[in-house]
Amino acid sequence: ASSGPSTEPPDPASIFADLSPAELRAVRAFLMARPELGLSPSRGGPLAKNSLFLAELLPPEKRSALRFLERGGARPRREARVVLFFGAQAEPNVTELAVGPLPRPRSYRALPLAGGRAVPFWARPMTRREYELLHEALAAALAPLEPLLREATGGFGFQNCSGRCLTFSDVAPRGLGPGERRSWLVIQRFVEGFFLHPAGLEVLLEHRDPDPRRWAVRRLWYNGRYFGSVRELAESHARGALPLARLPEPPARRLFSSYEPRGRFPGGGRAEAHGAKVCEPRGRRYRLRGNRLEYGGWSLAFRLRSSAGLQLFDVRFGGQRLAYELSVQEAIAFYGGHSPAAMQTKYMDAGWAMGASSYELASGVDCPETAAFLDAHHLLDADGPVRFPRALCVFELPTGVPLRRHFDSDFQGGFHFYAGLEGRALVLRTTSTVYNYDYIWDFLLYPNGVLETKVHATGYIHATFYTPEGRRYGSRVHSHLLGNVHTHLVHYKVDLDVAGSGNSFETMDIRFENISNPWSAGARVVQPRLHREPRRREREAALPLDRPVPRYLLFSNPRRRNRWGHRRTLRLQLSSHAGPVLPRGCREERGVTWARYHLAVTRRHENEPSSSSIYSQNNPWDPPVTFESFIRDNETIEDQDLVAWVTVGFLHVPHAEDIPNTATPGNAVGFFLRPFNFFNEDPSVASRAPVIVRPLDPPACSRLQIRRWAPASPGPCVPPEPFSYNGTYRPV
C-alpha cells in the first residue's frame, strides 16, 4: 500500500497503535508459511501441536520512538510480538518471537524471556481447545455421579442435559509446584449467573499430558468431604451413606443471580423513570484520530493490548510530556476458603487474556450515551483477527463538583466577587471481563493537568459451596453459597518523564519541630516542617505494603525548575487499601513479587518492559518474569530514566449485598498523577469556562457584572436560561 503524494502522513501516535486486522493476518500468514515452525490451526486438533497463540504489537524501543517523535528521526520499525505454542516439539515449550517489518513481514527473531529460559509447555495459558477437551473429560469421568448430581441439583446433569445442564469453573494455579497441571473444577448449575450456583462438588482433574486420554480425576470434594475417586463417591451415595446437599429448584423468574428487578423501594415512586444523564449541548470537545486522543491541553496515544489491556504512550499536557508510558500490568485476586477450590484460588488475570476480554460496552449503561465507542481487534487463541465491537469508550464527564470556586464575602451581606470553573474530566475506558469478574479500567484527564487512574470491580464474585466451616473465610450469601475473602491487587507501570527523562525520586511528609518562639521570650513553638527523603537507590525506593506510605511521592527533574525556583515535579497520590496477599516469599507469592510494594521505582531498562507475564498464572512458583529482580541490583536512580511501579487494591470480604453482583460504589482504587510545582500556576487558567461575577456598586451589589468567555447559554439540553447569579444574603 504505497501512499500517493496527496495522502496525509499517519499520525505519529500510530507507532503505538495496535496491529490492524490486515497486519494480524499478514503476521499469521507469514508464520503459517514458515515450514520450520510447523504451525497448525488453533482450532481443533490435538494439544500436542505447534500453533500461534497470540499476536500483538511489539512497541518500538523507547530510544527510537523518542528519536522519531522529538527529532524527526526515522519511523521505528513496526513489529509484532507473537507467542507460539510448540506442543509438537521433542521438548514442548512456549516461544516468543518478534516478527517484522509490518505491514509485510519478512523475518522473525526470538524474543528473549527473562533469564533466557524457555517457558515450559505446561506453563502455557489455557486455550479454547483445552477447555473443550476438559469438558469432555470431565463429563465422561463424572458419568457415574450422574444419579447423585441429578438427585442433589433437581435434575441437572452433564449427560443429555438440554436446559438442565451442569457446567464448571476452573481455578488456578493448577497444582502445588512446577510441572503440575491439575485443576480444581467447581461444578455449577448452568443457570443465569452460574457462578453463584455451585452444586457442592469440586473435582481435581489432572490434565498435564497433551494427550487427554491420560487425563484423570485425582480427587473430589463433595459437601465438605474428600473422596479419592469418582467411584468412591458414587458408591458412598449408592450405599446411602452420603449426606446430600439438596439444592432448591431455581425459579423461572427473578432468580437471585440475575439482574431481573424484584421488590420495591418504599416510596420509590419515580424509580421507574430514567434519571440524570450526561449530555453535550455543543458537541464533543475532544478529538480522536486513530489511537491519538486530544482534550484541552492533553494529548496521548493509546492501545489495548491483548495480553494486559490499556497502555498509554506519550502522555502530554500543554505540549509537555508527563509520561512516556502508563499501562496496566496485572490484576490478581488471592482467596481463602475451606473447600479445595477456594483455598487453591490465586487468580492472575494476565494469564486469562485480561486484555482480550474487552467485550462490548453498552451505551447508556457502561458509558454515557454521548460516548465515542471504539472497536478492538485481538488475535489470541484464534485463527485470525477477531473484532471486539465497542471495546473502548471515550466521553467527557461532568464531575458534579466545580474544578475550583471561591465566594469572596464582604461580610456585610454582599461580596467582592464570585468565581467558579465547572468540573469536567475526559474518561478513557475499557473493561476486562475475566470470567466472573468485570474490571472497569479508567483513565481520567482533568483540565488542570491532573491524570487519574481508576479501576472498579464489578460482576460476579468467585463463590464456593457453603459449609459452616466456610464462615471463617467469608460470608454466607445465599442458602448454599459462600462469598470467599480475597484481596484484589492491580499493578501499573508508570514511566514518568518529568520535563525530560532524567528524573529523581523523593518522598515527603511532615515532622514536628520544637523551636523557641521568636516573638515571645521563653515560649516554644511546635509546628510541622517538611521532611524530605531523597531515595537514591532502587531498594530505598521500594515502599513495602506493610508499612505506611509517606504522603508525598515526588518525581522531579533535578535540572529543570519552575519560575519560582522549584524542581519541576509530578506527585503520585495513591487511593488504595492494598495489603499483602501472602507472606513474603511464600509459595505462589513468588509469582507476584511486584505485590510486595505500594510503589517501587526502578531505573528503566528496555528488557524490563513488564512486571508480569501471561505465564505467571500456571507457573507462579518460578515465573519467567520476576519483578523483584528489577530492584535486586539496587541501581542508583538519581537523574535517571525512572519507572514507577504502582500497586493498588483492596480487601474484599463478600457480603449479601454482593448478590447478584459486586457494585462499584466504594470498590474503586487507583492513583492520581498531579503536577507539583511542575507549572508556574494552575494550567487550567487557560480554560475559557470560568465565570466571574463582580458587583458594580459595592456594597449594595444591586448591579452585577457577569463575565464569561463561553456562550451565556450552553444550549438546548439544559434549561435555556442564561447563567444567572445574585450573591447577596440579606435580612428578611
Added chain:
Amino acid sequence: ASSGPSTEPPDPASIFADLSPAELRAVRAFLMARPELGLSPSRGGPLAKNSLFLAELLPPEKRSALRFLERGGARPRREARVVLFFGAQAEPNVTELAVGPLPRPRSYRALPLAGGRAVPFWARPMTRREYELLHEALAAALAPLEPLLREATGGFGFQNCSGRCLTFSDVAPRGLGPGERRSWLVIQRFVEGFFLHPAGLEVLLEHRDPDPRRWAVRRLWYNGRYFGSVRELAESHARGALPLARLPEPPARRLFSSYEPRGRFPGGGRAEAHGAKVCEPRGRRYRLRGNRLEYGGWSLAFRLRSSAGLQLFDVRFGGQRLAYELSVQEAIAFYGGHSPAAMQTKYMDAGWAMGASSYELASGVDCPETAAFLDAHHLLDADGPVRFPRALCVFELPTGVPLRRHFDSDFQGGFHFYAGLEGRALVLRTTSTVYNYDYIWDFLLYPNGVLETKVHATGYIHATFYTPEGRRYGSRVHSHLLGNVHTHLVHYKVDLDVAGSGNSFETMDIRFENISNPWSAGARVVQPRLHREPRRREREAALPLDRPVPRYLLFSNPRRRNRWGHRRTLRLQLSSHAGPVLPRGCREERGVTWARYHLAVTRRHENEPSSSSIYSQNNPWDPPVTFESFIRDNETIEDQDLVAWVTVGFLHVPHAEDIPNTATPGNAVGFFLRPFNFFNEDPSVASRAPVIVRPLDPPACSRLQIRRWAPASPGPCVPPEPFSYNGTYRPV
C-alpha cells in the same frame, strides 16, 4: 398559627428543621424583652455589652424524637439554642440558653456546657463589630508606617486609599494561653484574591480589653525581621536601614490571583465551547418536602446549622433506619511556617461560623443546572434572621460508571447474557467559605444503600510572605508568596443505629494461616482467614491516627440477623490521608482531641452532642468541649446506642498549581457507609433501571431480547435512538 382541620400535618422530619425566620424573630424578640438579660443590638455599640450572638434549633432529645417518630408519641417540644455574650456583666462571659417552646417562646433555661463552667468572655468568637474596631485600631496604629507601606507596595495604604487599599487577615489562636486575645494580622494589598498578596508586614495586635482604647500593637514582623513597636519599624525605615520588599504593580487584567483566563492549551480548539452537562430527560426522581429528602429507597431529614453546618437525621433506606444522626462537627487546618502569623495559624472553623458561611451556589458551576436549590436562614452576629439564597443544592448525578454490570461470554464469539445498571447518586451539597477556603460538603446516596460523605477543599490557600527560610514550610508559589504546609482534618459524628439502637462494634482484617493441605498429604496451605476483633470498651474502640486502621470497621446489631444468619451490619470505609496535627497533648492539640483518632466509638449520651464547639478556636488550651473526655470513662460499648466519630483529612503542601485556587481533583476525603450483610441481597435489585440482553438463538446470537423496565428511550436530552446492543465479537 392554629391549623384548621384541612391543613396537612407537618412532615415528621420538621422536628429537625432549622428555625424559620419567624421563629428566629420570635426568639430574639422574646430575649430582647427580658429585662434581666439586658440585651443590646449586635450592630454598633461597645464590645462590653450584652447581646444575642447566635440562635438556632436545639434538636430534640433522641428519646423523645424516637418516641414521636416510631410510636406516634407527642411531638417533641421545639426549642432554640441561643448564645448570649454577656460583656456588660461584672464577670463577662458567654452563656448558652434553651428557649422555648416555639413558635411562641415563654421561658428559657441555661444549657450546661461541659463541666458546668462558664465560657470566659475572652474565648468568644469574633464579631463584625470587633472587626470594625480592629480595623480602626490597626489603621490608626500603623499610620506612622504609611510611607513605608506605600513605598513597598506601589502606593497601597490604609489612609484615604480608595482603589489602593491595604487590608488584613487575622489568624488564630489569638495568643499562647488562656486569657489572651492578641491576634497576628497579615497585611495584604486589597486586590482580587488579596489572600495571595501579603505585603510583607505582620502585626501582633492586643485586643483583649473590651475597650478598644486599650488595644495596642505589641510586635511586628516585616520581611523577615521582628520589631518591638511601630515606631521602631518606622524609624528603621526612615533611617534607610530597612531592606524593603518592593512588590510589583498588580496588573489591571489577568492578575495571577484572579480567575481571568490567560494562556492557551496547545491545540485546545474546542475548549471555548460548553462541555458535558447533566440533564434530566424525564425530570426529577427525588422528592424534597421541607427538610425531608427522598430518593429511591432513601429518606432523611436535614438541616444546615449556623454553627457547624450540615446535619442529617433519621437516615433510612428501604424504610429502615441506618443512622439517627450524621453531621459535620469541625474542620481544622494547622499550619507551619517561618513568619509569626504562619507559625501561629491553627484554624478551627466552627469558631468562624463555618455553618453560617453558606453563600450562594452558582447553578451550572457549583451544582449542575438541573439542581434544586434551597435557601438557609441564619441568625448569627446579626439583629435578625438573614437569608442565604441557594445555600444548599440537591441533584441527581450520573456517576459515569455503571452501578454494576456483567458480560457473560460463551467464549465462542457470543454470550449468554449481558446485564447492567446505570450508575447514579443523589447529592446533597452545601459549601462553607471560611474566609479564604471553600469547603464543599457532600452527602451522596447510591441506589444500593451506600451513603458516601465527602468534603472537597477549594478556594484560596492561606499564604504568607515569602522569605527563603519559608521553603522549609512549603513552596514558593509566586514572587513574594509562600504556600504554607498544613493539615486539613474534618470531624464527623455518625450516630449509626443498625437495625435498632443496640449495637456492637468490631474491626476485621485478614491473618494468614498455615494449615496442612487436606487433599495433598505432606503439603501445606497458607491462606488468609478473617480476623475479627470485637471492641468492647471505648478505649479499645479508639483507633489512633498514627497506626494503620483495620480495613473493615463493622457496626452490627447482635440480636438481629439477615436471612443467611449474619448479624445485620453496616461497614464504615474511610477515604482519608489524615495525620496528626501536633504531638499528643501538646499545646493547642488539647483543643482538638478528636483529631487523635481515625475513628472513636462512644456510648451515646445526650450531653455529649458535639465533639467541638465555637469556643475552641479562641481557647484551644482549655476548651469547654473536650472529646477525649467522652472516652476517658472507657464505658462498655456492647449492645449499646453507639456513636462513631470519624476523622478524615489530608496533608496539603501547597504548590504553584494552587494558584489561583486549590482545585478539587485529588483534594477530597470522606467515608462510605455500606450495608454489610445488613440486607439479604443488594437492595438495588428493586431498581427498574437495569438492562438485560439475552440472545434468542445461542450461540448464533443473531436475534436478541433486550429487556428493560423503563422506557426504551430516556427522552429528548440524549440522542433519541432507543437502547441498542449487539454483544457478539466475530472474526473479520
